[in-house]
Amino acid sequence: MKLDLKNKIVIITGGSGGIGEATSIAFAKEKAIVIINYNSSEKKAQEVLSKVKVYSDKSIVFKCDVSKEKQVKIMMKQIYAKFGRIDVLINNAGIAKDSNILEKKVTDWNKTLNTNLLGVFICSKEASQYMLKQKSGNIINISSTSAIYSFSPDIADYDASKAGVITLTKNFAKAISPNVRVNCIAPGWVNTDINKGLPEEFLRHETKNIYAERFAEPIEIANLCLFLASPKSSYINGTVITADGGHD
Numbered sequence: 001m002k003l004d005l006k007n008k009i010v011i012i013t014g015g016s017g018g019i020g021e022a023t024s025i026a027f028a029k030e031k032a033i034v035i036i037n038y039n040s041s042e043k044k045a046q047e048v049l050s051k052v053k054v055y056s057d058k059s060i061v062f063k064c065d066v067s068k069e070k071q072v073k074i075m076m077k078q079i080y081a082k083f084g085r086i087d088v089l090i091n092n093a094g095i096a097k098d099s100n101i102l103e104k105k106v107t108d109w110n111k112t113l114n115t116n117l118l119g120v121f122i123c124s125k126e127a128s129q130y131m132l133k134q135k136s137g138n139i140i141n142i143s144s145t146s147a148i149y150s151f152s153p154d155i156a157d158y159d160a161s162k163a164g165v166i167t168l169t170k171n172f173a174k175a176i177s178p179n180v181r182v183n184c185i186a187p188g189w190v191n192t193d194i195n196k197g198l199p200e201e202f203l204r205h206e207t208k209n210i211y212a213e214r215f216a217e218p219i220e221i222a223n224l225c226l227f228l229a230s231p232k233s234s235y236i237n238g239t240v241i242t243a244d245g246g247h248d
């Protein structure tokens with residue numbers, strides 16, 4: 001299937017992480033120009049860039065905290081100035097920190113909500129201006145099935161942020177259609193660092209609930225991003241697609 005992503009300017013927030021890396025490489029293989037955003041993992045972002053450059057030598061990394069409006073404005077402005085377009089924004093940056101819901105600190109709650117939800121709002125708002133100006137664009141938000149069913153009260157802040165991402169998707173789609181499409185992917189469990197440190201027994205229990213009997217690999221989420229960014233999904237808009245291997 002030809003995806004028509006050649007030379008598209010694609011911003012991937014959290015491009016230095018597990019899903020972000022796979023997505024950056026997948027778009028680069030389609031000859032898109034990838035902007036690999038990161039916040040603190042400079043070394044990891046540079047490693048991803050070196051893999052991406054094999055397929056797409058104009059790709060770059062961009063350090064920016066997605067929860068900081070000033071930084072996001074600068075990022076979008078500089079990318080638009082450099083490349084003359086912003087075709088695809090993938091709001092993928094996210095964090096999760098487990099702590100008992102009854103003891104969860106407001107500072108931790110705010111950090112999760114600011115990164116996972118406010119960050120999606122700010123990046124979408126800023127990228128939209130350029131997409132509306134050029135009368136085309138595509139925004140893909142990464143939520144989670146934890147927005148739909150709770151895995152653990154220890155990540156109530158994460159669940160709330162990801163539920164917010166789903167409503168934000170619908171609202172942005174309504175506001176900026178028809179020339180810009182906005183969709184959301186809700187992955188189930190994916191093999192990445194965000195889950196490192198979770199108890200083995202908990203992970204085994206979760207795996208048992210998945211019809212596919214395994215976690216997803218990051219490329220399986222990246223492939224869905226490719227489809228949603230491509231004209232092949234032209235009538236899919238304002239919706240959420242789950243990718244969880246089947247789950248009760």
Ligand SMILES: NC(=O)c1ccc[n+]([C@@H]2O[C@H](COP(=O)([O-])OP(=O)(O)OC[C@H]3O[C@@H](n4cnc5c(N)ncnc54)[C@H](OP(=O)(O)O)[C@@H]3O)[C@@H](O)[C@H]2O)c1
Pocket residue numbers: 013014015016017018019020037038039040041042064065066067091092093094095115142143144145186187188189190191192193194195
């Ligand atoms: N893995 C799963 O099971 C799973 C399931 C459902 C949904 N998701 C979602 O998928 C997305 C990617 O997760 P992942 O599993 O690939 O996690 P990951 O490997 O931990 O990667 C997270 C990425 O987010 C970036 N990031 C964090 N805070 C940021 C900020 N303030 N500004 C910019 N970038 C920031 C990190 O970069 P720095 O290190 O440089 O900050 C990193 O690149 C997240 O939104 C996550 O919630 C994951």
